[in-house]
Amino acid sequence: MNSSAALPLLILGSSLLPGLVIFFLPESRVRTRSALNLLGALLKLVLVGVMVWGVFNGTSYETRLPLIPGLDFVLHADALSLLFVTLSSVLWLVTTIYAIGYLEDSPHRSRFFGFFSLCVTATVGVAMAGNLVTFLLFYELLTLATYPLIVHRGTEVARLAGLSYLRYTIAGGALLMIGTVWLYTLCGTLEFTYGGFVHELASASTSRESLVVIFVLLIAGLGVKAALVPLHGWLPQAMVAPAPVSALLHAVAVVKAGAFGIVRVIYDVYGIEFAANLGVTLPLAILAAATIVYASVRALFQDDLKRRLAFSTISQISYITLGVATVGPIAAIGGIVHLVHQGLMKITLFFCAGNLAETLGVHKVSEMDGVAHRMPWTMAAFTLGALGMIGVPPLAGFISKWYLGTGAMAAGQEWIVAVLVGSSVLNAAYFLPIIYAAWFREAKGAWPAEQPRGSAETRWTLLLPPLVTALFALAVGLLASVPFSPLEWAQLIAEREYGR
Amino acid sequence: MSEVMSASFAESVLLIAVPFVPLVMSAAMLPSRWRESVVRLAPWASLPALLVAAFSTGEMLDLPWLLLGSRLGMDDVGQVFLVFTAVLWLLAGIYGRSYLAGDTRRARFFAFYLLTMSGNLGLIVSQDILSFYLFFALMSFSSYVLIMHKQIPQALRAGRIYIYFVVLGEVLLFAGAVMGAWQAGTLYLDEFPGTAQSNIVTGLLIVGFGIKAGALPVHAWLPLAHSVAPTPASVVLSGAMIQSGLLGWLRFLPLGHVALPEWSLVCITAGFGAAIYGVLVGLSQDEPKAVLAYSSISQMGLITVGTGVGMAAPEIWPLCLSAILVYAFHHAFAKGALFLGVGIAASTGGAMTRRGPIVAGLLLPAFALAGLPFTSGAVAKSGLTELIGHLPEPWSVRMATLLSLVAVGTTCLMARLFYLVWFQESGHPQKTNGLWPPWLAMLSVVAFSIWLWPSVDTATLLTTSFAGLWHALWPAAAGATGAWVAWTLACKGLLKFPYRIPVGDILVPVSWLSRKLGRSWSCMTDRFRQRAKDRAWNLQQAFSGLARFRSPWQLEVRMRRWEIWGVMFVTLLVLFYVMLALA
Amino acid sequence: MEVIITTFPWGVVLILVPLFGALSCFMWPNVARYLALSTAFALVMSVIALAVRLITTGSYRHEIGGWGAPLGIELFADGLSLLMLAATAVVGFAVTVYSIGYFPNRQLLRFLPIWFLLLAALNALFLSGDIFNLYVALELTGLAAVALTAMSGGRAALIAAMRYLFATLVGSMSYLLGVVLIYHSFGSLDFMILAERVEASPATWSALGLMSIGLALKTALFPLHFWLPPAHASAPAPVSAALSGLVVKASFYILLRLWLEVFPAGHSLIPGEFLGALGVCAIFWGGLQALRATRLKLLIAYSTVMQVGYFFLVFPLATVVAWHGVLFLLLSHALAKAAMFLAAGNIIYFAGHDRIVDFDRIAQQLPMTLAAFALAGVCIMGLPPGGGFIAKWLMVQASLESGQWWWAAALILGSLVAAAYVFKVVGHSFTQTTVREKTNVVPVLMEWTALALALASVLLGLVASWPLAWMEIGGVFAGVPAR
Amino acid sequence: MTTETLYALVGVGLFILGLYALFVRANLLRKILAANVMSSGVFLVLVALARRTGTVAPDPVPHAMVITGIVVAVSVTAFALILMLRIAMKTGQTELPDTWSE
């Protein structure tokens, strides 16, 4: 196996192996565990860097192992997977640091970090999957790896949330699987191909209806993780998980995997033109739009901060779907780049929410009055993230929205602009009051459960990650046109998918 | 990509410095030990803007790495805006340093003052949609903190309402910009307006920027915000930021390229409406700053009219543009000076006599606003009148009348202002020494700046015909007379002001309506939620009943009975045999 | 060396070694545990050798006594047998190792001889090419299984064993009557010869009916599954592992062979559909009961009822892909279900009970056991990368290819149910609690054994191409339609 | 009807009788008897039909099979009887309860 075939495996292994080792570490080996985690994360980052450089220079990376006759286990690196891989590697490092700080002195850390690493492994696998079956493999693995993280707290609420999560995701996985197998029986291959393979390979006798049904199955399966309404019910419940998990869930792994899958299915399985031709993209776009609006409205009424953020995620993640379902390269750029942008912003928000909960015991929006005076840096990061979500320039969210809007125009679907506008208004409606209360209200009294965390407002391991990600969120917006920026990648991807 | 001359190095640095100096200074306030020094320097953050305004050669600076590729640069319109904006920020800043001395939130004020300044100046030098939008948003959001600075309930309410409008404006602009950019196929503002624009884009842009410009009916935030903000903030709000809405129109709308008769009608109607409405509501205000704020609405209404005329007749657009610019220029300074003066007056406290010099000083900008001859107002108004003269017959006459009517109203409004300034109760006197120099500077700017205007021919102005003079004078005279009569009668108790409209005017019914709606909505949702809860409870009950439903289990146990499994076994045998036999 | 490996009748060794192991464990109880371990190890090695032989030279027949069919008995080893033998060896090894930790000495000494007889019987069954010899092996298997079930001596276990005994008796009697009819119709007992001679006749209908239903009873196909849950739930854990993992598959294996080789394909279309329908019922009934179960072992037992339902879907599908899928399912289910029962055994050993709601007090202390259960559960519910996933994939593919989407729907729905009951258990084990009960320390070896089996069942999915290639040895699917 | 057929049919009858009794008789001892009758029936079918060789000597293979079967049957019977006794000891019953307590 040469290096170009080994690299994807190495990238997987860089989180898998530490994860497996960590499972067997005694609780007390904090340093070893942290070192392993960070080493794995750094190593992955380096390897991803090598891969990005390689792809940039025209190397193609592909690992191919036989799975069952006619179907291979394929990992490969194309522009789209690299975008996601890079995102998850970077955010993994940050989240690891955060989690180390967050879980200091809490029980079952070996278990936690073990599954944590598995989770990222699965995400990276999802990203690099070269065909639908490999994707499915890692997609389901992701379900399994995240479940213990969701129920990590071990409370009854956590258990129920975990069950709810599973109900949705496993059912979704099943739909996805049916769709995948069906597609396989029709096409005989599942390899992701630029521009899709379905239109070429589906035999002439294949009815369009069955292709539509398969599409619906696939999207429904992916839509569960991508939290498309009405398949979103698990996400707000999953909020009982510790903050780093929520961060991971919302920004890096689970919802992203769903959205990423939708991108894959539309572009590399069906091919956007064929999908549009089948008439499936418009309903999907409408569904995504409905999700955006509905979840935003729901978010308005949540007092629990993390629940509010969860509904915000549901809304925001559908931008990605909306982007790819809007037929046209510009909207595609918007959708794809939002994959990264949403991740950066949302992870910031969750980190901050975690900081508040961990340091002050603040869980509710109504408890956040004046919290910015106590934790200015945290809330600064939060504010950046929230403004980005609203779509205030020059933050990341604005760039996504701009492309989505322009793309909608290009596709002749002006209504999408209205959706974006409405969503922005709603985003503002549920984020600005938080910002206002935090910065401009006086604290009501003692914090619910304040715990001194060092000399700064909280531990540096908790403070650094949100600041870094917030700065990223600012930078990717402000410097959107710099080479290697997410936007540039997204443009590259869109060019390939649209065959230019 | 248009062929533009790239700017020289020095000019590039200056252009970047225009928004970045205030931005960096704002950031520099993060460490608490630097705050004092930065506050002291804050007003001067607008110096680069002045320099650019003074020395720009109109070259463009491309920053391809910024956003989606940005361009900064200077043009004629920008120059005018930059001049008055920078001056206002400078003087208001200097004024603010003293005004807020001793205020515990001074540092915060100046941090956001600088941020807002950065946005305001930055949008003027922006030559592409995104950076314009970026700076516009920066300005809009940052100024929120200036408005609610006092954090008294009125301030908070004003701030809240302001932010509603900001968000509304932002999203409208976003939609307009996105759609417009797509239709135009460019992100650069110099190429932008030249292309066809759909009605919806135009509408979005007009309303979106109209919010900032205080256009009717989206003006409601303005009086609240302007009157409650600290005076230095009011100055820049009413003088500078309000004009950025106008700049938005100028930059984004296809003015001078395409005739937009329908939109023209809308603008003219809304403009005159605002002009008159501002006066009528303003007259009933008890707060000098509120009066001034309504005056701003009224004056901006006139500018809107000018814009509307330009929409109707693209061929006379250059004329329109210069009229509008002059008016904006004039209004910015005059309003700035008025606010500064009113601020001083409010700070003097005590005897009315001490306000004598202030009132005297206020006369100058007030006259200017009323359009008395030899003031900037006269120049501005004559430009507008000339413009209207170009319109077809019935329109030109009627609008001239309306214009005069507005002038009368403005005079009355100014009279009201003086009345209020003179008689208002005020609290403890404060040190006002530091406030005077910037005000005096502003007064001098009001007095003389218009003469620096390149297209204003001093000689022409001085040799205005008697008819012209009369035209300029009679509304003011009429207004003054009316005001005097009203005041006299009111003093004798013979006249009561016929109506009283609270600040924020249409907000009152709107918020009443929204409260009502909200209550019934929440009532409805509550009921719905209750019903859903009931249903969920029923479902839950049903589910738990299902769980208690033991028959699968009983059946399973039954199946262990010998007879039963025996029967099944034999039945299967028989069935199998039959099926095979049939096959 | 290579010649020896590729020519030596390893199948015979697979039968003789456990028989010898049984006798020696019986004779020398003092060293029984070492004998047991070496026997189990020898089994594994022999299977490996057999695999090497089969892979290099293809399937082979071994004429016992040198007579050859029809007079003598022939052993027959092809990919299908290899698969089952491999599962037997692996699970057998694990159970042997586990039982040494699990049983107290006196019970162990009684367990081991019977256990090796069971292994021998299974191996004999998987290698036999003679329908009467299959009967003997079947009886040996059944009797050993019943004896092991009753071993714990508890009330429930005894009753369950009795029921099991009668069920297995009725099943084998029916099978034997079928054999009688076949023999007297076609004059042979050998599979190969029968395959050429068998044709439709009333006797064939009866024979096929008796054999199929009898074997279905022994495989615990719904609605004839009544004996399985009590038996598997009340037997000692290693025994349950073997019962669910291996014994149930023995009778199913005979059924497979009969349908694949002896009875003509077109002939069995409607009965195939019928068996498939029963399979679907089994999936849902078993799933429902598993969901309702409050004890872990009972849950696992019902899960077996459910999985048996999956096996029977092969009859209506009946394409090569479907056969691949079901055989792969047999293999992965053997590993996974054994792992599950061993994990349950750990829990019982640790806490003295297996009430699911009280797992929060246990699972925290036995993370490896829990991991084993969860991993095996992944395989059972057909999630990747478990072996069950590949199996499910192939079966869904087969049903969609043949246009019989309803089987696929049943499969998928069934896997959802499976997920529900697996996570019902797993969900309880993450709950935090401080209550401590009086507990026994579980030997590390027991935990590792369960985990190793579970891991094997999960990793099976990643190396699926090998078993799938092995299945083809001997061309057993030659007569099966490709799609 | 030939002797072979006759006895074969008797064998079938025994099989059916045994099966029936196995299902409807509750007493375990009687169930064990029933199982034995069942097996006798199968053996009878096997041996009776073995005489259809057309020669004097019957086919010996079924005979050997039956001897094997008889030994298996007695083994199973013996085991079943002891199991029954154990159950009777534990439960005081010679019937299996319909309900199965965990």
Next chain:
Amino acid sequence: MDTLNLAQWVFDSLTGTGLLWLAWMALASPQLIRAIVIFVAFGLLMALTWVRLDAVDIALAEVAIGAGLTGALLLAALAKLTAAQTEISKSDHRPRDGRAVRALRQLPAVLMFLVAAGLVYSVLSLPPVSSGLSVEVDANLGTSGVENPVTAVLLNFRGYDTLLEIFVLLLALLGVWSLGGLPPQRVAPAGPVLHTLAVVLTPVLILLAAYFLWAGVKGPGGAFQAGATLGAAGVLLQLAGWRPGPGFARVHWRLILVAGPALFILVALFTIVAGRHLLEYAPEHAGTLILLLESGATLSIGLTLAGLFFGERPDDGYDNDN
């Protein structure tokens, strides 16, 4: 193929009817003891039938095992059952059965008729003549080492079946042992008659067993019949009050029990190691080997059957050490 003359037909009909009737009586009679006695009678009639069907080997086995040993086992079990049981349900009928259940109870009968009909049709449709494997057996009898074709099939042609079957027997005993002991029974000391009978009959039975073993080479007889006879001797001894001692259970008993299976395994291994097929004997050694195997099997079978009758777990010492 017989032509069915009247006498034969009457005999066959009577036998057949008798078989069915006895079976039914055994299964339906209200008293267990009667049922068992009838079952023994059924076994004897079966033996007669086997003779009628030219299956003397089976008849011997049936008498020894089917009727004799099984009967003894059943009676012993019944005796112990009476001792162990607190209440014996007299009737097979359950109380409180509704009409529906009673109707349902008829269902098995109806279904049984259907099955019977199918089976009868199948049997009747079989070809009237089928040589089975008799031709092949005859052809190879010469090289099998024995002259009795049934023994040849049992121990040579299908010796592998027998190998497994011996293990079935052993397994039954192991299973019984694994169930644990029954409560100690106070067996009344055998009376003098029984004692004398045992003393006299045991050597006779052993001799008979030896004869069966020897005769099986040429004619009816063989290891199973011989073993069953030995087993009968063991039963007799037990009835007379003999009990195996602990040491016996530990070593001797085991050795004898294992002898038959072990010999089979050894022979099997030997053939394999010698490069032949499993259990492939050289024709010249076949007779000897078969006799050897049969001898071992006889011993083991006899002791196993006796052990099964004993029914308890002997004191094997497992319970003492840990």
